Amino acid sequence: MEYGGYIEFEKFEGDILHSDGIALNCGRSCLGYMLEAKTIKKVFLPYFLCETVKHMIEKYGVEIGFYHIDKAFKPIIELDVQEDEFLYLVNFYGQLTEEYIRQSVKRNRNIILDNAQDYFASPIVGVHTIYSCRKFFGVPDGAFLYTFLNNDKEYERDIVNDRMQFLLGRFEVNASKFYEGYKYNNEYFEGKPVKRMSLISENILRALDYGAIKARRNENWEYVSDRLSKYNGLKPVKSEAPFAYPLLISDGMKTKKRLADKLVYLPTLWPNVIKECPVGTVEHEYAANILPIPVDQRYSLENMNAMCKIIEDEIR
Secondary structure, X not given: OOOOOOOOOOOOOOOOOOOOOEEEOOHHHHHHHHHHXXXXXXXXXXXXXXXHXXXXXXXXXXEEEEEEEOOOOOEEOOOOOOOOEEEEEEOHHHOOOHHHHHHHHHHOOOEEXXXXXXXXXXXXXXXXXXXXXOXXXXXXXXEEEEOOOOOOOOOOEOOOHHHOHHHHHHHHXXXXXXHHHHHHHXXXXXXXXXXXXXXXXXXXXXXXXXXXXXXXXXXXXXXXXXXXXXXXXXXXXXXXXXXXXXXXXXXXXXXXXXXXXXXXXXXXXXXXXXXXXXXXXHHHHHHXXXXXXXOOOOOOHHHXXXXXXXXXXXXX
């Protein structure tokens, strides 16, 4: 313990949503924690998925099977999942209802639920579930895992003080100037060992007003849905405090480039899918043409109005 000297970052004491889960530094660490806790022979992944999940499973020498999704983001798969096998179920844009997930558990006894895009969904007892903090809040690392698998290993904490500049820079200046730092932080987790959540991210999460964040995301999603649904090839349902509004159009990649010129930055979430899945598949179409419209807590309804006007000018 040190006494005196200069004062460090303020310490917060609030409650953290999902604090009853296991606090790790990223979703891949959550998966690694499980793979180190149990001998798993095979994991079934959707083709429509970030390649980093596949890389994490390959790192442990686990066999991988793949499945397609339908237009409602649901798996097209008939399996008799064995004791040492798992179905990796991804809740894309929070579009899977709790009832659907419960029915999936009944059909497939071993499920890992990826709730990276549905942070405010409640965990379901008996379902291994992964939540990602970085997709919802301004933190450099952070994820929560709910699992009944026992893992007695002692993991180091992530240290992130040298990976904070992109967050602080965007707060004071803008996103584009610090985009390379954001990319570096995203790529940092690739191939790294399982680590616990950093003290900095844990502290920031204690300072958040989760009720206000939920209300703002819900309100913004409703506004964007009312405004843009007539252009949408999807009919998305609103989850609780949504990750983003998925807008499916016919020329997504070119539209994103034009919108970026107007300071509306919409990521291509899984560029690997565009390369790996043939044109004409649901996976290719969704990866290339879904615009993930931001509805998060940074923005007011006035901001949503201004953003929607820019988007409408490009797509109608």
